[in-house]
Amino acid sequence: MSGFPGAGQKGTRFLLGLLPILLLLILYLIVAADRNAINPNDKILPLPSAMGEAMWGLAFERDRLSGRYLFWADTAASLYRLGIGLAIATLSALVIGLLLGGLRSIRATFGPLVTGIAVIPPIALLPILFITFGLGETAKVALIVIGITPFMVRDIAAYVAALPREQIVKAQTLGASTWQLLLRVALPQAMPRLIQALRLSLGPAWVFLISAEAIASDIGLGYRIFLVRRYLAMDVILPYVAWIAILAASIDFLLAWASRRLFAWAHGEGQ
Amino acid sequence: MSAALQLRDVWVEYGDKVVLERVDLDIEEGAFVSIVGPSGAGKSSLLKLVLGQTSPSRGAISLGGVPLKPQCTPDRGVVFQRYSVFPHLTVLGNTLFGLECETAPLMGRLFGRRRRAALQEAREMLEAVGLENALDLYPGQMSGGMQQRLAIAQALIKRPRILLLDEPFGALDPGIRGDMHTLITRLWREYRLTIIMVTHDIREAFGLGTRVLALDKVRIDPHAPDRYGATVVYDLPLDRKIAAEAERAKARPECEDTGPDDAESADGGITIDKIHNN
Numbered sequence: 001m002s003g004f005p006g007a008g009q010k011g012t013r014f015l016l017g018l019l020p021i022l023l024l025l026i027l028y029l030i031v032a033a034d035r036n037a038i039n040p041n042d043k044i045l046p047l048p049s050a051m052g053e054a055m056w057g058l059a060f061e062r063d064r065l066s067g068r069y070l071f072w073a074d075t076a077a078s079l080y081r082l083g084i085g086l087a088i089a090t091l092s093a094l095v096i097g098l099l100l101g102g103l104r105s106i107r108a109t110f111g112p113l114v115t116g117i118a119v120i121p122p123i124a125l126l127p128i129l130f131i132t133f134g135l136g137e138t139a140k141v142a143l144i145v146i147g148i149t150p151f152m153v154r155d156i157a158a159y160v161a162a163l164p165r166e167q168i169v170k171a172q173t174l175g176a177s178t179w180q181l182l183l184r185v186a187l188p189q190a191m192p193r194l195i196q197a198l199r200l201s202l203g204p205a206w207v208f209l210i211s212a213e214a215i216a217s218d219i220g221l222g223y224r225i226f227l228v229r230r231y232l233a234m235d236v237i238l239p240y241v242a243w244i245a246i247l248a249a250s251i252d253f254l255l256a257w258a259s260r261r262l263f264a265w266a267h268g269e270g271q
Numbered sequence: 272m273s274a275a276l277q278l279r280d281v282w283v284e285y286g287d288k289v290v291l292e293r294v295d296l297d298i299e300e301g302a303f304v305s306i307v308g309p310s311g312a313g314k315s316s317l318l319k320l321v322l323g324q325t326s327p328s329r330g331a332i333s334l335g336g337v338p339l340k341p342q343c344t345p346d347r348g349v350v351f352q353r354y355s356v357f358p359h360l361t362v363l364g365n366t367l368f369g370l371e372c373e374t375a376p377l378m379g380r381l382f383g384r385r386r387r388a389a390l391q392e393a394r395e396m397l398e399a400v401g402l403e404n405a406l407d408l409y410p411g412q413m414s415g416g417m418q419q420r421l422a423i424a425q426a427l428i429k430r431p432r433i434l435l436l437d438e439p440f441g442a443l444d445p446g447i448r449g450d451m452h453t454l455i456t457r458l459w460r461e462y463r464l465t466i467i468m469v470t471h472d473i474r475e476a477f478g479l480g481t482r483v484l485a486l487d488k489v490r491i492d493p494h495a496p497d498r499y500g501a502t503v504v505y506d507l508p509l510d511r512k513i514a515a516e517a518e519r520a521k522a523r524p525e526c527e528d529t530g531p532d533d534a535e536s537a538d539g540g541i542t543i544d545k546i547h548n549n
Contacts, residue, residue: 166351170354170426175369
């Protein structure tokens with residue numbers, strides 16, 4: 001990790017990062033306590049006790065209608081959709097990005113198409129997806145894939161195309177064929193970049209997931225938030241939003257950690 | 272000595288812009304040719320020609336009597352000033368690369384006995400350039416000098432007919448540069464290489480080479496600077512040095528121990544001498 005001077009020790013940095021979050025929490029508590037003192041039935045800014053009670057019911061008591069633990073079922077459904085979507089997007093970004101960036105003829109043929117797809121707002125395609133794939137899982141996964149793949153493809157393609165010319169010539173003088181150039185020179189160097197692109201795409205991926213779940217679903221984190229919105233159930237919405245934040249941050253952290261572990265050479269470590 | 276590389280009336284033109292014109296060259300087997308000249312005089316274009324990156328618009332190039340294909344193939348090794356090594360491979364991996372490409376066309380990787388043989392060869396090559404203690408380092412963890420040593424080892428393991436150096440030591444400290452001069456001189460003798468080196472440094476050109484070529488424009492049209500291209504204006508064979516090399520090869524036919532001092536000091540004398548003669 002690099003930083004400007006004065007960034008301090010690792011532990012100090014962690015505590016520093018915690019500080020604004022704590023301040024925001026304290027601010028919330030003060031305002032919420034204030035509102036509750038005036039109106040004990042206030043639903044807009046519930047106290048932690050109310051949130052705990054509501055979440056306990058969702059997480060540890062079976063739903064009377066479906067017999068499921070809703071909180072965990074929502075989490076599993078959302079992570080499953082997100083995981084499949086990210087996996088398909090990442091894999092196709094790698095393959096298409098390598099071909100687009102590495103082979104000039106492919107770039108000339110398909111470059112404009114990818115750019116064209118990339119400028120379409122994915123949400124505008126949602127109705128088409130629902131009509132084509134029905135209201136099941138496929139449409140939701142497809143929205144995530146369509147939403148983030150073009151960005152990742154273009155990022156990888158640009159990165160591969162910008163590999164130093166000297167490196168390519170050097171590989172050719174060492175006897176590398178086009179296939180070996182892609183496999184041994186471009187692919188491994190694109191991997192850390194791919195993880196970086198995936199990390200940047202996590203935010204949009206969550207947006208598309210929650211949108212799809214909000215519009216047509218019967219389970220999922222986004223579905224639950226939009227369902228309980230009708231009852232002004234901020235005691236469920238706020239913990240759900242916090243949970244989504246924790247999930248997203250954990251995935252991001254895991255990806256960053258994996259990139260440093262697997263591709264130490266790209267992170268200037270061990271010097 | 273036979274001519275390894277022949278250029279016959281070679282021109283390089285991009286549209287109206289003439290970069291090189293009327294280049295006639297014979298480069299013998301075992302020569303160390305330095306190419307100097309001002310910026311924009313086509314030094315790099317000449318190297319690209321020999322490398323196969325560009326093809327001549329007129330004229331013919333042949334390598335060992337066979338017309339040169341306009342592709343980068345393993346009979347010509349190259350070391351650039353930068354980006355010559357693969358950042359994602361270790362020192363050993365970088366050196367193995369050439370061997371793997373040759374013998375494993377589909378996977379690009381070797382296994383078992385063939386891998387062990389290749390590893391052995393790579394280790395020996397790395398020992399020859401003085402990187403035997405850095406086998407598992409990545410280029411990002413090494414100094415510029417070490418990276419260039421690696422780039423040389425990587426190229427030499429393919430036993431190229433010609434080694435092309437494009438300002439290979441231009442980005443190095445003077446001290447490191449001296450070490451690299453010793454190294455390349457030793458490798459040139461040990462492996463009986465044919466080397467073409469482009470450089471900005473006149474001292475380096477005369478110090479290392481057995482022949483110095485100077486490129487420049489002979490004709491200049493002030494109203495159309497690109498109308499005429501550059502060509503070889505000086506072609507200086509450093510006879511005394513060539514004689515000294517022949518003497519040396521006769522005296523110690525194999526495995527000579529090369530002291531860094533003698534090459535450096537002798538070269539200085541020849542340098543001055545040669546400049547006055549011409």
